[in-house]
Amino acid sequence: MTHKRYLVTGRRQYRWHEPGTVFEANLDPDAERRAIERGSIRVLEVVEPSLESGSYRLPEPNRDAVSGSLAH
Amino acid sequence: MAFTKNIALHHKIEADGDDVSNAFRTFGQPSTKAVVDASGFSVTGADEQLVGAKTQTFEGEMFNTPESFSLFKPLFDSGDIFLMTWQPEGLVDSSREVYYGYVQMTQFGAAISRGSVEVFPTTFIAADEDGIQTYIPT
Numbered sequence: 001m002t003h004k005r006y007l008v009t010g011r012r013q014y015r016w017h018e019p020g021t022v023f024e025a026n027l028d029p030d031a032e033r034r035a036i037e038r039g040s041i042r043v044l045e046v047v048e049p050s051l052e053s054g055s056y057r058l059p060e061p062n063r064d065a066v067s068g069s070l071a072h
Numbered sequence: 073m074a075f076t077k078n079i080a081l082h083h084k085i086e087a088d089g090d091d092v093s094n095a096f097r098t099f100g101q102p103s104t105k106a107v108v109d110a111s112g113f114s115v116t117g118a119d120e121q122l123v124g125a126k127t128q129t130f131e132g133e134m135f136n137t138p139e140s141f142s143l144f145k146p147l148f149d150s151g152d153i154f155l156m157t158w159q160p161e162g163l164v165d166s167s168r169e170v171y172y173g174y175v176q177m178t179q180f181g182a183a184i185s186r187g188s189v190e191v192f193p194t195t196f197i198a199a200d201e202d203g204i205q206t207y208i209p210t
Contacts (some may be wrong), residue, residue, distance in 0.1 A: 010090065012090050012091045012092070013086075013090070013091035014089050014090055014091070015086070015089045027089075030152065031088060031089060031154065031155070034088055034146070034147075034152065034154070035088065035089055035090070037146075038090075038142055038143060038146070040089065040090050041089075
């Protein structure tokens with residue numbers, strides 16, 4: 001799921017995050033728009049989780065289960 | 073049985089994500105239930121009543137400041153639905169209960185008196201079927 005990294009730019013806490021701090025969240029689009037318009041937060045980065053090639057391996061098939069099902 | 077009492081000084085209030093605790097000097101979450109008359113003829117003549125629909129609001133007195141104007145006036149004008157939370161003593165005790173709900177602002181507007189601090193009443197009504205709920209942080 002895509003989420004974003006935000007900087008709290010206002011002089012007040014935003015969703016319990018102190019001014020000047022960075023947080024990650026998946027905010028409601030309308031709430032995000034309003035917060036940006038009034039200067040409470042700024043989008044630093046859109047985070048799109050992904051798997052890099054070679055960083056994962058498919059599970060081994062369960063050969064016993066396969067042979068068992070064939071026997072019936 | 074003893075009850076833990078305190079002077080209201082550290083309430084935490086958030087509106088649309090922003091900490092607005094310092095913008096209010098009074099705040100609360102009144103809930104009322106309608107009383108519906110269901111009386112029939114009887115020997116006693118006593119009323120028979122049922123509890124009906126529940127009305128929930130956040131209400132408080134807000135200081136008339138440029139900051140509160142820039143945050144709340146657009147929300148009032150647009151009729152946007154936004155998340156509001158209130159945690160009694162939450163600025164110093166994060167374990168206290170939290171009242172939260174999606175609301176719309178129905179009362180906003182400066183009404184000031186010469187020589188007095190500028191405050192005015194505000195009202196936020198529950199905007200969806202979930203109403204204003206509570207939870208205790210774990």
